[in-house]
Amino acid sequence: MSLLEHIQEAHPDNPTPIRSFAAKGIIHLDFTSFPSLYLFDIKTPGYPLKKFVHAYLVKGGNWGKAEEQTPLDTYRKELQEEIVSIEAKYLTEAAATREQQAMAWFHETLLANTKPYKDFIYLAKEAHHSQKGKGSLAGVTSWFVSSLSGTELCHRLGIHFDYNVESISSLSYHLNIRSKESQIGIISEDNFATGVHGIFPMSDDQILQRYFREALKFTPKINMLSDVDSEELSTTPLTPYAERPYLPFVALNPLREPHNKGDIGDRVYDAHKD
Numbered sequence: 001m002s003l004l005e006h007i008q009e010a011h012p013d014n015p016t017p018i019r020s021f022a023a024k025g026i027i028h029l030d031f032t033s034f035p036s037l038y039l040f041d042i043k044t045p046g047y048p049l050k051k052f053v054h055a056y057l058v059k060g061g062n063w064g065k066a067e068e069q070t071p072l073d074t075y076r077k078e079l080q081e082e083i084v085s086i087e088a089k090y091l092t093e094a095a096a097t098r099e100q101q102a103m104a105w106f107h108e109t110l111l112a113n114t115k116p117y118k119d120f121i122y123l124a125k126e127a128h129h130s131q132k133g134k135g136s137l138a139g140v141t142s143w144f145v146s147s148l149s150g151t152e153l154c155h156r157l158g159i160h161f162d163y164n165v166e167s168i169s170s171l172s173y174h175l176n177i178r179s180k181e182s183q184i185g186i187i188s189e190d191n192f193a194t195g196v197h198g199i200f201p202m203s204d205d206q207i208l209q210r211y212f213r214e215a216l217k218f219t220p221k222i223n224m225l226s227d228v229d230s231e232e233l234s235t236t237p238l239t240p241y242a243e244r245p246y247l248p249f250v251a252l253n254p255l256r257e258p259h260n261k262g263d264i265g266d267r268v269y270d271a272h273k274d
Helices: 003-010 072-089 096-112 149-156 166-176 189-194 206-216
Strands: 016-030 038-045 059-062 114-124 137-149 184-189 228-232
Touching: 003 016, 003 114, 003 228, 016 072, 016 149, 016 206, 038 166, 038 189, 059 072, 072 096, 072 114, 072 137, 096 114, 096 149, 096 184, 114 166, 114 206, 137 149, 149 166, 166 184, 184 189, 184 206, 206 228
Parallel strands: 016 137
Antiparallel strands: 016 038, 016 059, 038 184, 114 137, 114 228
């Protein structure tokens, strides 16, 4: 029995048991003389799923508008919104022109160097997300891999990068966004090899581990969480939403609500807020 069939069997009275559809990207910065760095979100107080405050999540967001025809459109939208937030941080600073130019390069290069990875479906039991009375949460995620030169980025930002705490902190400051629920998290390839403190919930841990094994030929040392299952789907991250056979089972579906005001992706966790 596939995980999708298991989800349907576990929710016999719910015709749309898949709560959400998200597009995510593994973002890594390559350096000429140092190991790669990976960018994540660290969830902060204000994030709806309180158990995962201070957890790492792969960057991306939920499908929320009908004009987003593929997960790549959703992923690009999320990156665009984040870069605009970063640029806004520098509007009143003396170095605004340099910073904004660097961020424009960052955005354009990141999108140009984005490749599809795989599609997955997951099922997180209530014990995993700890939202009492909500039962299991199911979702579909399309994963991408985005890369660019960290050496070039630091040069454009005026950072003398020595792969130490000070230079990584400086890079973190430049890439942080003003958000009510997250901040930037940077993890080095060395950290993944020796052991990462913190958690990657909602099956991110399983898929990250799979990617590292396939692409980098080593198993990252991360905390593997229980009470969540994931499975690869036959579709790819470039498959249009409208052509996905499991789309009728997705609860928050912009193609079903094309005239909805606002971004329905913002409602994914509404039911879980206090």
